[in-house]
Amino acid sequence: MTVPKRPSTARPALATIALATAAVAQTGPPGNTAALRDNGHTLFSASCAYCHGERGFATALLSRRLGPGKAMLEARTDLTPEYVRHAVRHGVGSMPWYRRAELPDVDLDAIIVYLTAAKPTP
């Protein structure tokens, strides 16, 4: 996984964390609950799926750039909490960032739990 490029205001410490953890598959943070994951699923559908759903343009773009196996965020097993948080708050590529006013930390936390939860083995 590539670390998103940051604008000139980048704080190196955060970028470094993302780099260090990006390639490590995780099963989600401690305290992960089904309720939180379900809430994250709902929030993902409402806030992210317009682009990152099955037919979303970002899914097609990621497929072109990273390959079909990494196109669907919901199916990925290599996303880390740090990476997702960084991508949402700082943007990736042409994806703009989300402000806390529009996506509060508590909602972002739920989305992170959902995206980084263990996936069933295909």
Added chain:
Amino acid sequence: MQRVLPHGVSASRFDAALAAFRGIVGEAYVFATDEDRDTYLDPYAPGRPESHAAAAGVAPASVEEIQAILAVANRYKVPLWPVSRGKNLGYGTAAPAMTGTVILDLVRLNRILEVDEELGFVLVEPGVGFNDLFAHLQAHGSHLWMSAPAQTWGSVVGNALERGVGYTPYGDHASKVCGMEIVLPGGRIVRTGMGAISGASAWQLFKYGFGPSWEGAFMQSNFGVVTKLGLWMMPEPEATLTLAMNLPRESDLGPAVDALRPLKLGGIVQANPSIANVVRALAMKSSRDQWYRGEGPMPDAVLEEARAKADVGWWNFSIRLFGLPEVNTIHAKVVRSAFAAVTPTEFKTTEWHRGDPLEKSGAAVPSLAPLNVVNWRGGRGGHLTFSPVSPLRGVDAVKQYRMARKRFEEYGFDYYGGFTAGERYLNHITMIIYDRDDEAMTRRARDLYTVLVRNAAAAGYGEYRTHVAFYDEVATTYAWGGSALMRLNETVKDALDPNGILAPGKMGIWPAALRSRRA
């Protein structure tokens, strides 16, 4: 990291203002960390985003909280920059004109207050997005269609206030506004038109009320904070009929516009067709390096080859007819006849009937797919929109196209553009797409924009909207009569906002105390 402060406000005074804001909205809704500040920067900034850095953000949840925030801003002389959902992409996103302004983030005012199926209108707050409105209408089985711009992330209110456009017969969004509630900089609440009557029965039905009309003064302006807005909605038609055409030659533009004009003036075509060039068509579904890896603009021969392979035209457009199927059929015949006189190319026809999947109807449905075009040049894509207005005539379209394309290519960019036809005007919407990781290219994009504005003004054309970095540049082109219009704007500004706390610099309108900051 160096702190960003409002102009002329000390750190301690700003801290006191932030504390007062927290007292109004709560700790959780004042956003003053470095990361918060960064999220109010323009992700597509044509240059250093920090040139338009916010000092903080404050997000109220009610009109009363907005009044209280304005009172604090007046007390501490802290400027505020209202944003609805902060998705004015290509025009600055949520970033303010003046560094150090505090963002008045209205995203939490997100109530759909009224949907009137019988009379066809909605009353909404600024935080309501097109996606939210669509979901609400669907969930309630509404028979009203919203009109929306190409990407639907943004605010219904914000888009109408910025005079955005959509693709149904209700696509001139500002013209469908009927009734506003506004909080003036001093805190007084005003309702426009019929809303000035207590218990008004026709606030969202009759635009004018009694006396002067004020809605227009609060669009693209910094005279007040719009907190409620009425918008007319189109009843779902029985059918739509779409006539799509890909014109193969560059020279087809002028005749196509001339064929379209009588159809628009005569009311045969009520939506606003957009005649998009080959690069715009390619960018919707591909990136530049799939076609060309050379320096400078894509040569005509490459464009022609890409055009043929991608099966798009040099100019591409759809005319969509809405209404009774029998009427659509008659109107389609008139449209085909008008274009048969100027091109041998034939329309591809598709029809939608009530009950068919909505995606094929021409109704606005949620989509962010147009964001894909910013990836055209690779890297972290940025885009800057240059959008002058001209008469609805082929000769003007061709003149504008040639002027713009020549400059785009001089500065090393592919001309990306299209002409959206209003009732009597063309809106020439072009996009300078650049790679933000390429500093030299970003600088060239800025320089190109400035040249385009000046060239257009010299030929009598002006922009209908611009990026926050170019407000002053464009405002100075509206200079007839010794800049009489700007003087009027400034007179109103100073009367309504004597402390100059609301969106200083918006559309080049600066309050008296900050007028020397005009670029």
